[in-house]
Amino acid sequence: MESTIVTKLKPELNTLVLLKSNTKPENALQIKTGKYFCIMSLFAQSVIKGKTILFDRNTYGCPGACAGLGFGTAYDKAMGGYETFATFFSKGLESAEEPEKYRAFAEKMPSGVKQKLIEGERFHCSKQKAYKWISKDLPLFDFPEEYRILKPLKELKDGEVAESVIFTVNPIQLTTLITLTGSIREGVNETITPQGAACQMIGNFVFKEGESNNPKAVLGLLDLAARHTVQNILPDDVLTYAVPWKLFLALEKEAEDGIFSSPLWKNLQ
Structure with a gap:
């Protein structure tokens, strides 16, 4: 698909789409079944090299991405369930209701994971609060389609509809996208900045906005764990700006004669 926004914005990094499908694409990268893995490193490969990435219910990488990709939730069963995750996402051992039991669990983990469990991600x-976030606040989706596909927008075929369109941009480009979105949305605060994992900021938070009659964009890569994962792959000054499909289509239309036609944008080029 050719995009008016991409043509005029000229981002250095690939704009991606996340879609659900029952058809397995050829030559897609996919992690090994059951492997614990931060999928943002695969996201970075798609952003930089244009790789197509494939996920299913056995290859989503980690519990955060299970929710992020719309495979339901694994927070209730993986790694000791809600209790462990709520302790881990808050202040670790000092938050544990049963410190010795929690420490014994942490001791069985690899050294890097053990240290994070003990200290907590905070x-x-x-x-x-962490328990409420994982059990009530986090929007969850369990789509029936077998696969989730992450690939460049330019490779989106006729008839395919993305759940999320993801721009990875520098501050000037981000400013312009926020201005473009604000120019067509009613009200103010056209962009949300949710607390969560970076994969959720391009996935389930965007899915939730897609249900709205007046959807917002989702600002992402605001997850320190993911920033550590991609630190040596992506520039430190980029963020993701993800929009649901119907908002993307409206932005595409406005991009034809909107902010990109302004002398303000032209003077920055």
């Missing part, structure tokens, strides 16, 4: 100020 994404939430308390175990109670």
Whole structure:
């Protein structure tokens, strides 16, 4: 698919789409079954090299990506379930209701994982808040399609509809996309910045916005764990800007004679 936005924005990195399908694409990268893995490293390969990435219910990488890709949730069963994740996402051992049991669980893990479990990722100020986030606040989807496909927008075929269109952009490009979105949306605050994993900021948070009659864009790569994963692959000054399909189509139309025709944009080129 040719995109007016991409043509005028000229991002250095590939704009991607995330879609669901029952058809397995040829020559797609896919991690090994059951392997624990941060899928943002695969995302980075698609952004830089234009690779097509394939996921299914056995190759989604980690519990965060299970939710992010619309395969339901694994937070309730993986790694000790909600209790362990709520402790891990808050302050680790000092948040644990049964410290010795939690420490014994952590001791069985590889050294890097063990240290994070003990200290906690500290994404939430308390175990109670973290528990509410994973069990109630996080939007969950369990789409019936077998596969999730991540690939460049330019490779989207006629008839294919993406769930999420993902721009990976620098600050000037991001400013322009936010301006473009604000120019067509009613009200203010056209972009959300959810607390979550980077894969969720291009996936399930975007799916949720896609259900709205007035969907917002989702700003992403705001996950320190993912930033560590992609630090030596992607520039430090890029963020993701993901939009549901119907918002993307509206932005495409406005891009023809909107902000890209402004002297403000032209003067920055």
